[in-house]
Amino acid sequence: MHANGATAVVSTSPNEFLVSIKGEGIYSFKHNRWKLIIPLQDSIYQLKRIGDYIMGVGDRGRFIRLHERTGRWKTSFFPTSQRLWNIVGNDSGLVITHAGTQLLVSLDFGVNWKVISLFKELSVRPIIRSLTLQDEDLYVGTQIHKQNGGLWKYTLSSQQLVPVLHDEETMVSSIHVDNSFLWLTTGSCQTKKGTFAFRNHRDNKWHSLTCEIEERAFLGMVHSGEHIYVCSSKDEYGYSRIYHVDLSRMTLEPVETIKGHCFCVAVSAEDLFLAGGEECKWMKASLKETKILH
Template sequence: MFEKGSTAVLSTPDFPFIVAVKGAGIYSFEEGDWFLQYSLTENIYKLMHVGKYIFGIGDYGTILRYEPYQKRWNHTSFPTTQRLWDITGNSTGLIVTHGGSNLFVSKDFGSSWSVIKPFQTLATKPLIRSLLYDHDRIYIGTQINKESGGLWQYSLQSEELLLVKREEHSMISSIYKDCDGSLYITKGNALSGEGTIEKIERDTASWSTFQQPMAERAFLDLFMTDEKLYATTSKDKFGFSRIYEVFREGMTLLPIETVAGHGFRGAGFDNQLFISSPIESKWIGNMGEVPMFS
């Protein structure tokens, strides 16, 4: 573990891990050593590598863009006081992030932006919490909203909005799509106080819930590394969260480590994992040496 609390992490070909350190900026991390790359007081909650760029989004509409070849950072902000939680896109230049109930969309790797209001026809507009781009469609997960919360699908081409899964009492904190077309979501339920990971397979209509060895208040992030899927959680009453390996075939979860504070984001590089929590950053240097527990 490390004394530096962090709020986002990303693995890249140039650095094993790029880490958004809480209230300090963007650091590279390798084998226990930290190197400041860009000083920043605003917290960054998601880092994404797309095309030749690295993007980061966070507090007060903050958005960062880094061009590795020229080693140049661009720092700006959208006209919103909302915290930006997620960003998605593709290698042709499409970048999508959010502010409140709106989408900010760029088709040129963030050089220019337009605003899309996917929920403008709804009487109650939910706040956006998570995003996933997939074949001209944007999957949108919302914060808790009894009238219009849940998982939505918005078409950038037809501008059609479809409700994929209604959630009256749950926040959808992350969305992941597998190579076989299966869609995964992580949730936290304010009514039951228990979070879940759920999956719907391609061309089916019903959702399945992963079996859990213990109750969690919320699952926060899903990330793939070395063909393995992992999940992070919010902290429990003792102040610790867990890292799970997600077994997609058996629909089960295996806890493998703990972290002090909320496990906001995770990333992997080779046989290593890095988990970002505002309380501590945890680096697992060799997954083969980590004892599993129950």
């Protein structure tokens, strides 16, 4: 089933997921049944609940918006040929995505957009790879860039951009912020330098977790209650791994594999859904039972 695999997944209600299936569109998966919601040829690389909407971005600047209550949807393109990886927002109507070195910002749930040139003061500008939003602060991760790669923080109210972490060898593939910690995953598909790291807001000391396998990259993470899961890029055999974060031991414990790059993991009512580039996996009841969907 769905031999093309998946590129994004989001939990929409207990035991229900929306999944971007490569070359087919956005599906609902509930009670072990699939239903096509939005037919679409372009892959979506993040699905995110923002207000009453599920929004997504992906290949060739593709943007989708689905109203959860009415089921009405629309899809369009931003004026870019680049793949868009992240979209963030809040219940007040703020929506932010990215294109190259620019931020695309909406204040009305994606109806109208304006452009912010994020790195205009830099002589050599990095390409945006990842975003996360906490109140007025937008955290921005870059693709690999020797001079200005790494993690930046942009404050929306003051329009101030400050560096947080310089990294010239890896991309910052995903970011998460809570009241106590800043978390990120990094990697490079050319070398085995993938990391999962975090720091407390009260200091500048970064902590990295270890795992037995050297991963080229960690592509995504999900935080659900006390649990954190991260997923890797595929190895030389074509498989990636999903890890559970054990902070007591400061290790990443492998819990499952999946064929192709594992782009995303979503959690709903203790079920996990894994979006792999060549297959999907539904993991029932927090790893106690696994159901593989091909």
